Every structure is written in structure tokens, then in C-alpha cells.
Amino acid sequence: MDEATNLSPGNAPAVHFENLTFTYKRADGPALADVNLRIESGRFVGLIGRNGAGKSTLARCVNGIVPKFVKGKLDGRVSVLGRDVARETVARMTPSVGIVFQDFETQIFSTGLMREIAFVMENLGRPRDEMREAVERWVDRLDLRDLLGREPSTLSGGQKQRLALASILAAEPPILVLDEPTTDLDPISAAELLAALKALAHSGRTILFITHELDFLRDADEIAVLDQGRLVAHGAADAVLGDGPLLERHGLVAPALSRLAARLRLPRAPRDVDDAEALIRQAGYDGHPENLADIDARNPPLGDTVLSVSGVRFGYRPEAPVLEGVDLSVPAGMALAILGQNGSGKTTLMRNLVGIVEPWDGEIVVDGRDVASMSAAQRATRIGMVFQNPDHQIFCASAAEEVAFGVRQVGVAEEAIDERVAEALAFVGLSDEADADPFSMDKGRRKKLALASVLACRPKVILLDEPTTGLDVLEQEAMMNLLLSLCASGHAVIFITHHVELAMRYAREIRVMHEGRLRAIDNTDFADGELMAATRLTPPPMAELSRRFGYPTARFDELLMLLGAEDE
Amino acid sequence: MRAFFVGEDNPIGRTHPSTRIGLLVLACMAPLLVNSWPPMAALLAFYLMAAIATGAWRSLLRVKSLIVVFLVMSTGLWTFFKPLPGTPLLTIGPITATVESLLFGVAMGMRVLSFLALALIFLGTTRVEDIGYGLERLGVPYRLAFALSLSFRLTPLFLESAEQIAAAQKVRGLDLNEGGLVEKARRHVAIVVPVLISALRRADGLALALESKGFGAGHKRTSLVAHPVTRRDGLALSLLVTINLAALAYRWL
Numbered sequence: 001m002d003e004a005t006n007l008s009p010g011n012a013p014a015v016h017f018e019n020l021t022f023t024y025k026r027a028d029g030p031a032l033a034d035v036n037l038r039i040e041s042g043r044f045v046g047l048i049g050r051n052g053a054g055k056s057t058l059a060r061c062v063n064g065i066v067p068k069f070v071k072g073k074l075d076g077r078v079s080v081l082g083r084d085v086a087r088e089t090v091a092r093m094t095p096s097v098g099i100v101f102q103d104f105e106t107q108i109f110s111t112g113l114m115r116e117i118a119f120v121m122e123n124l125g126r127p128r129d130e131m132r133e134a135v136e137r138w139v140d141r142l143d144l145r146d147l148l149g150r151e152p153s154t155l156s157g158g159q160k161q162r163l164a165l166a167s168i169l170a171a172e173p174p175i176l177v178l179d180e181p182t183t184d185l186d187p188i189s190a191a192e193l194l195a196a197l198k199a200l201a202h203s204g205r206t207i208l209f210i211t212h213e214l215d216f217l218r219d220a221d222e223i224a225v226l227d228q229g230r231l232v233a234h235g236a237a238d239a240v241l242g243d244g245p246l247l248e249r250h251g252l253v254a255p256a257l258s259r260l261a262a263r264l265r266l267p268r269a270p271r272d273v274d275d276a277e278a279l280i281r282q283a284g285y286d287g288h289p290e291n292l293a294d295i296d297a298r299n300p301p302l303g304d305t306v307l308s309v310s311g312v313r314f315g316y317r318p319e320a321p322v323l324e325g326v327d328l329s330v331p332a333g334m335a336l337a338i339l340g341q342n343g344s345g346k347t348t349l350m351r352n353l354v355g356i357v358e359p360w361d362g363e364i365v366v367d368g369r370d371v372a373s374m375s376a377a378q379r380a381t382r383i384g385m386v387f388q389n390p391d392h393q394i395f396c397a398s399a400a401e402e403v404a405f406g407v408r409q410v411g412v413a414e415e416a417i418d419e420r421v422a423e424a425l426a427f428v429g430l431s432d433e434a435d436a437d438p439f440s441m442d443k444g445r446r447k448k449l450a451l452a453s454v455l456a457c458r459p460k461v462i463l464l465d466e467p468t469t470g471l472d473v474l475e476q477e478a479m480m481n482l483l484l485s486l487c488a489s490g491h492a493v494i495f496i497t498h499h500v501e502l503a504m505r506y507a508r509e510i511r512v513m514h515e516g517r518l519r520a521i522d523n524t525d526f527a528d529g530e531l532m533a534a535t536r537l538t539p540p541p542m543a544e545l546s547r548r549f550g551y552p553t554a555r556f557d558e559l560l561m562l563l564g565a566e567d568e
Numbered sequence: 569m570r571a572f573f574v575g576e577d578n579p580i581g582r583t584h585p586s587t588r589i590g591l592l593v594l595a596c597m598a599p600l601l602v603n604s605w606p607p608m609a610a611l612l613a614f615y616l617m618a619a620i621a622t623g624a625w626r627s628l629l630r631v632k633s634l635i636v637v638f639l640v641m642s643t644g645l646w647t648f649f650k651p652l653p654g655t656p657l658l659t660i661g662p663i664t665a666t667v668e669s670l671l672f673g674v675a676m677g678m679r680v681l682s683f684l685a686l687a688l689i690f691l692g693t694t695r696v697e698d699i700g701y702g703l704e705r706l707g708v709p710y711r712l713a714f715a716l717s718l719s720f721r722l723t724p725l726f727l728e729s730a731e732q733i734a735a736a737q738k739v740r741g742l743d744l745n746e747g748g749l750v751e752k753a754r755r756h757v758a759i760v761v762p763v764l765i766s767a768l769r770r771a772d773g774l775a776l777a778l779e780s781k782g783f784g785a786g787h788k789r790t791s792l793v794a795h796p797v798t799r800r801d802g803l804a805l806s807l808l809v810t811i812n813l814a815a816l817a818y819r820w821l
Contacts, residue, residue, distance in 0.1 A: 069776040094782030106773040107781070109721050111573070111695050118792035123782035131792050153724040167781070356735040380741030391769075392729070393736040395761035405758065409741030439765070457741060 012082030014175050014206035015039040015062055019076035022057060022066060031057045033229040034076070039208065039222075041081075041174070044201040046217035046237065047210045049226035050251035051444060051472040055210045056102060058226065059177045061085070062208065063093040080175060095124055098171060102179040102210075102470070104164035108152050113144055113163055116152060120171040138170040141196045143189065147343075157184040157388065157466075158342025158498070165193060169200070176200065177208045182216060183469045186341045186498050188536035190216065212472050213499075214241055214255045215541070225250055242269040253473040256501065256542050256556055263565050273544045280549075280563065287549055288564040295558050299508060300488045303332030306460045307353070307383070307492060312362035313516075314352050322348045324516030326362070332460065335487045336494045337503035339521075340513030341536040346496045347388075349513065350463045354385045367460050377410045384454035385463040390446040393453070399425065399441075400434040403453045410457050424456035428482060444475040451482070462486060464495040468502060480506040501540035504554035512537065523552050574623040574692040579800075581622065581693035585702030587801040592690045594808035599682045601815040605675040611811070612678045615685045624692035628685060635684065639677040646673030696720040701791060710789060718774075726767060733762045 020035040032054045039045050047055050060066040064085045067074040078085040080096050098120070101107055110116035114135050121131045139145050142162045147155060152163060161184040169176065176197070182190040194216060201207050201221075209220065217223055223240040225233040227250040233240060240246065244254040244262050253259070257276050258269040266283055270276035309328040315321035322345040330336055340346050351357050353364055355371045364371040366382045374382070387393060396402040403421045412420060425431050428448040433441070438449055447467065454462065467483070468476040483493045484506060497503050503510050504523075511518040514535045525531055526539035527547060543554035551562050575581060580588065599611050619625040628635070647670045648660070654668035694702075696717045703713035734744075737758045744755055778784075 063780060065776050065780065069779075089784070090776065090779040091782055091785040094780065094785050099780050101777070101780075103773070105725075106770060107777045109718075109725070109774075109777075111697060111721065111724075115695075115697055115792060120781045122790050122792060123785055123787065125787035125790050128790060128792065128794060131790070135792065151724060153728045171782075351735065354739045356738060376738050376743040377741040380739065385736075385739045387732070387736045387739075389732070391766060392733045392762060393740065395758055395765070406740035409743070453740060 011041070012079070013038045014041040014043070014081060015208065016079045017058070017061065017076070018079075020058075020061065020078060021075040022061065023073050024057075025071035025073075027072070030229050031072075032061070035226075035229075035231045037224055037231055037234060039206060041206050042201060042204045043221045044198065044207045044219070045209065046214075046220040046223040047208055047226065048212070048214065048217070048223060048252060051442060051470075051475060052228075053226040053250075054229040055226055056179050057229075059099065059179050059208065059210060062175065062177050063097040063099055064088060064090050065099075091123075094120060094171075094173070096173055097175045097177060098168040098173040099177040100165055100168045100179060100181050102183070104161050104181075107164045107167065108160060110152060113148050113150065113152060113166075114139070116163060117166045117170045119167060124171065126171075134170045134172070138166040141192070142166045142169075143192060156343040156347065158186060158189060161185060162189060162193075162342070169196065172200065172205065174204070175206045175208070179210045180212070180470070181209070182211065182213065184342070184466070184498065186339075186536045187500055187538040188533075189342060190498075191538060194219070212476075214247075214252070217241065218255070225252070227251070251472070251474055256540070257545075260542075260545075260556065260560070263560055264563065273541050273548070276541070276545055277548045280545075285563045285565075287551075287562055289551070289562065291561045291564070292551075295553065295561060300333050302334060303490060305329050306332045306367050307494075308363075308365045309353070310363050312349070312352055312359045312364060314348065314357065314359045316348075321360075321516060323352065323359070326352075326516070326518050328511070328518055330461065330492045330494065332490045332492050333487050334492045334494075334509065335484060335507045336492070337507035337510045338494065338496045338513060338518070339498070339500060339503055339510060339535070339537060340496075344513040345516060346513045347465055349518075350385055350465055350494075350496065353461075353463060354383055355379050380406060380410045380457045380459065382459050383461040383463065384457060384459035386447075386451050386454050386465065386467065388465040388469060390443070390450035393450055394438045394446060397437060398435050399430055399438055399449055399452075402438055402449060403456045406453050407456045420456045420458075424452040427455060427485075428452045429478075443470045444472075444479075447471065447479065448482075451479075455486075459491075461492045461494070464493070466497060467495050468497065468499065476502065500537060501542060501554075504540060504543055505556060523547060523554050526554075572624075572627045572688055572691040573695065574626065576693060576695070578622040578693060580618065580689060580804075582800060583804055584705075584795045584797045584801050585694060585698040586705040587702075587797070587805060588690065588694055589699075589702045589706060591804055591808055592686060594805070594812055595686050596683060598808070598812050598815045599679045601812065601819055603672070603675055603679075605671045605678070607815060607818050608675040608678045608682075611815070612682050612685070614811070615682050615689070619685050619689055622689055622693050624685070624689040627688040627692055631684070631688075635681060638680050638684070642677035642680055643670070643673040646676045698793075698795070701795065704789075711784065714783070722770070725770075726763075729766050729770075730759070730763045733766070734759050736762075 017035045017037045020032055021030050022032040023030040049055050057066055061078050068090055108116060110119060117135045117138055118131050142165060144162060144166060147159055165181055197207050198219060217237055220237040223237050224231060232250055233246055241255055242258055244258055247254045261269045264280060264283060266279045270279050307330040309326055312323055312326040313321060314323040326349060338346050352359050358372060394402055396405060400421050403424050404417050407417050407420045425434055428451055430448055438446060467479050471479060487493050510521050512521050512535045523543055526543045542556055542559060546554050546559050553559055599608060602608055619628055647665045648663050650669055650672060651664060652666050652668040652672060654666040656664050657667050657670060658665045700713040700717035704710045742755060742758055
């Protein structure tokens, strides 16, 4: 596949990287090493690779942020529509290139949504009528109409991401670079974004799409794979996604259906769920429902109820309740996932549970005590919360000090602190980095550190807001396995995610936040089209496939057991 | 600063942003032209009416304790430290306060209150983007006008991240109300450090985020929102010019 770079010869390519090497100042090795990649106009190109592979660096070369705003040494050449990027300013590239950052919040600075969306076009001197039309169009495409009266800083994470996307897409530049643009989006919002991007590609725009979720790249034209700064593969999307060994070699995980095909030794990777079902039946798998009992036995036993929530109502403004009667009971040992539309109140619920805000009505009891009656220190030993952004809590000069901070607050005796710290760091696998500066760690490790600092207070209930955003697939698995081992040791773990497959793989129960309440859902609910549309969920392929065979599970490993696959 | 924004759908909010900047300058000039209480009271009454008409009175109410402090301090200080000849009122040690000095103090207090009301009316009716736009139309280079408005723009975002950080530390058991003064200050480190680091990162990323959005691309900038100049602008400016002339006349007569 390495040779398949010349897919549409002719005019100047949309983006052309030639012998591109970039080394960050003070870095040990290059972030990009001799990358040669030619992207023709009108192509939808996926860019994948482990964290640290150089994806964002490559993306930032397209409009010259690297090397103009980033210190380091660049060799080779980047050209966009025939223009040498090195000879232009970043601002002058804007008519040609729109870029949405992974850290999209830094791209928002207006006081209103419409003004934010128009900002690029205003800078480019577009006529007012054209801007109005474009703003209206993108407000609808990215479902922002109901939010128009809001101040951007008050939006939820996913709403902000949609705004940041609209603010770049509305100018409809010929080249769009999107760095993990779906991390905070609910499944339907992600699907809407993909549809809008496909339409743009169809009209001749070039899309460079960075993601860890390979399922989003099913309809891409091409995929390029980076590993340690090198372009290790580039070819048609089907070919790359179907090449499990290639993906694995570079620290990636093939889409679930492809993996399933490999484990069941199907003759080829299925295109979709229908295809998978046909292939599996042809291969003679008739199922082993008796294995269901084994599956149940694998789950750790559940303990007493450690969190009980009843009738919780809350809102930030009296006229706009967010939670309208949340009930929830969680036993020790439970892994519970909370799904739900952007802005539905998932994070707000967690903020109530840990006492950051107080509910209007209702009761929250943790480990036998009312949350409202406890001090911050008392709460921290019973219920902990790991925020989505680890940088909102990290402030110490070393990992060990960071973990010790919380332990000290809750009044653990000084001589016992070291032991607690060592235990928590060991649990998340950071023992060797106790003295490391947290700010020099990568995001995966900063997230683990944030978890360790909450664990060290030994709370019975642990809440995590999007524990896997910004992590690559292997890091995601490591994080989720950590959470499962917490459950096995008797903690109750509740996590918010937009990743339905992740929820189905790791959570024992799933709730969806809808209209201010929590609703339990299981695999059969994924067949309920109305419910899916109302809650803006889409069933992952595994859930769909599993239901075709009449099984309640949606977990990859369990479906394999039920189908009677041989062990690896 | 956004916290003071109340809306544009009012007599002042409907004027052109450049007009509003002009109105603000003229309205601030008038109280500087007079220094006796009757015209000052008239001006203040007029500005308070404007505050009511625009809805900015709600912001004034929110800072009412500040207003009381201003009035008491101003009145008190001027009364005792600017002794004016006239009817003695009260003698403390070597200082004799007169009715005249008290009235002068009251006038000065009203002047400060006028400025406060004007600032809140302006911020209450003008989005930060429009401050930049208004300045630009008055001939201030766009980059400078934008930079001036930037601190206002970033305030709500900055406050939001500070709020998040405080919440994250509270969950780890941090109680800011506990302990003595030194202990409290020490505890605030857990909030101040991440807030500063996130602000620095944000500032660091700001220039590239702005340039990536075409800021400074060299095009003639356009504006999504139309700001037509209407008769209203002329009327409002004439009214304030008249008020200034009246203030001048009062002073010289």
C-alpha cells in the first residue's frame, strides 16, 4: 500500500508533503520523519496512528502553524494547492485551509454563536449576505439553532465542539483539517458531522480527518497511517481497515467487525452488519447460548448499595431545570456507564453527586451518609470524581506530590501518606514516575495521574467524566481495565462516555440521560428506533449483530463465546 | 465583563457602536464641567433614567454596596478635607466642616456614581465585538481595537476555567474556608497554579488560534451584524452635546 500515493494525478494536489521532517526544540527525536504524502482535491482522507505518532504535528504543518508558531526544525516542503506554505503567513493560508484543533476550546472567543461562526468570514472580507446565508446553513447542519441565545462559555463540551467546527466549516475552505473532531460529540452529532463532511468532499473540498475511532472512516476515500513520525501506510480505506495485522503492528485496533471476522476465521472482512451476519451464518456458527451462564459467572459479585440517589432536581437557572428527578441506586462492584446527548446534563449530575452544586430537591446518599451533610474532606473519602480535563486539577511539581495533595486534605496521618501515594501510583502504573513533572507527561498519563490522586483518598464511589477522550485505543483499553479492576476490588465506578461500544464492552449496566432523567437501557433497546433518535444514540455494530443472533450482549468477547469461537 | 451585558434592544443599544463610544465620552465630560450639586444631581438623574431605560439598573443594584462605599467615602472625605468658607456644620479638632463643603462632597460623590452608571450602561448595551468595531470605525487600527476588546472577551472563559478548577480541587477534599489566613492562602495555591497555567496556555495558543481563523490576513474586514447609522444617532449625539453646552453655560454664568 505504500506506493498508492498517486490516486488522482493531474493538477496540483490539494496538500503535498515532500520529505517532511520536523523535530520539536529540545525533543530527543523527530516528530515527523521524512513524510511523503500527496492528497488530491476532493478526497476524504483519514489520518490515524497511536498518540504521539505525529498526527497533530502533520495537521499543523498544513497551514504553517508548524513551524511558524512552534519552535523546532523543519526540513522538506509542504505545498497547498501548489503554493509553498513556508512562503505564506498562517493568516494568509486561511482562505485555503480551515483547521479545527484537538483542543477546540482555544478556538472560541466570541460572545455569541453567530458571531463566532462568522469570524473567519469577517476576517476574509466576505459580503454580509453571503455570511448570513453560510451562518444559517451551518447552524442547522450542526444543530446549533436551539443554542443561539447562549453565551459560548456556558455550553457543554460537545456543544462547544460543534460550535468550533461550525466556525471553521462555515467558510467552506477548499481544504479542511480536523484533529479528532468527534471526541465530545454524541453518536448522532458525530454522524451529522460526517454527513456534512462527505457533502463537502463531494463538492470538491479535501478533508483530512484525524481520529482514533476507525469506524468513522468506513466511508473515507483513503487512510494514511503514522507511527513514530513515519508514514507507514497509505491506501484505500477498505484496504487499510481490513488489514488487521498492519493496524496491530502500529498500535491500532481494527474495527470490531473486522476483528470478529478474523477471530471467526471468516473468508473476508464484512462490509457492514448485514454482510457480517450472512458470513457468520455461512461459516456454520449456530451459537452456544449455554455459554450465557459462564458469562454471568465472570462478573464479580455485587455488594451493598453504596450510592443512592432519589428525586434529584437541579438547574443553573430557576426557569431551566437540567435534572428533573434523577433516581439511581448503585451497589459496590458495579461498573455503570452514563450515555446521553450533548448538553443533556450528565456532567451536571456528577457535579451534584460530589457536592460541587446542591440539588434543588431530592437526596443523595453515599455510603450511608447524605452528601449535603458532609464536609469536602469527608466527601472525598467516600465519593471521588475525575474530571474530563486532568489539567483542571494538576498543580504540583511531581506526580507523588500531586497524589499526596488529596490524601493530606482528608486528614490521613503524615506517616501513612507515602504508603497511600505509592499504592495509588502503582495501581495506575505510574510507580516509576513518582518524581516526574506532571506537566511533561502525555495526556494518557496525566489522566491516570488524576485518577490516582482521587483513588488515594479511597472513595467507595468513583465518578469519571469521559475517562477516555484524547486517548488512543490501547490507552483507552488500559484505562478501562483499570476501572474494571477497581470494581473487582469492591468500588462502584460510574463513567460518562459518548462511546457506545466502549460502554457496552466495559459497563455492567448502562443508563442514558434523557429529558432530565436517567433511563436504563439494555441491548434490546438499541432496536427501538424512536428511543435511539430521541436519545441521539446509535447502536454499535456489535450490539446490532448480537441481536440478530438473539443474544443480549454487545460485548465483543461475549459474542465470540456465544457464537462458539475457538480460543485465540 | 459579559456579566454586565443586558441586551441591545433598547434606545442606546440600537445606536451605532461608534456613536455609543462618542456618547460615553460626551456623557463623562458633562459631570467634569460642573462641580456644584444641583446640575450634578440633574445629570445623575438623567443617567439613572438611561440606566432604567436600558435595563442596566440591574447591574447597578448588584454593585449597590460599592455605591454606598463610594458615596460615603467621597462625601466624607470632601466634607472634611476641602474646607470651604460658609456656614459651619461640625468641628473636629482643627477641621471645621461647612454646609458648603458637605454639598461639594455630595456633588463629587454623585460624579463618581455618574461614571459608574455610564460604564455599566455602556457595557450593558455593547458587546465586546462591537466595542472593537466601534473603535475601528473611529479610526483606531483594527488590531489595536481587537486587542483592547480581547481582555473583555476572555474574561468569561477565564472565569469558567477558574470555576472548574475550584470544583476539581474541592472534590479532592480542598476546603477553602478552613484554617487561618496563612493556611487559607496556602490552600489557594491549589487553585491559583492551575488557573495561571491554563491562562498561560490559553494566551500561548491565542495568537495561533486567531491567525488560523484569518485574523490579520490583510483583507478588508466585513461584519456579520449590520450597524446602520440612523437619525437616532444624530439625535442622541445632539442631545449630549446640548447637555455639555448647558453644563458649560451653568459653569460660566
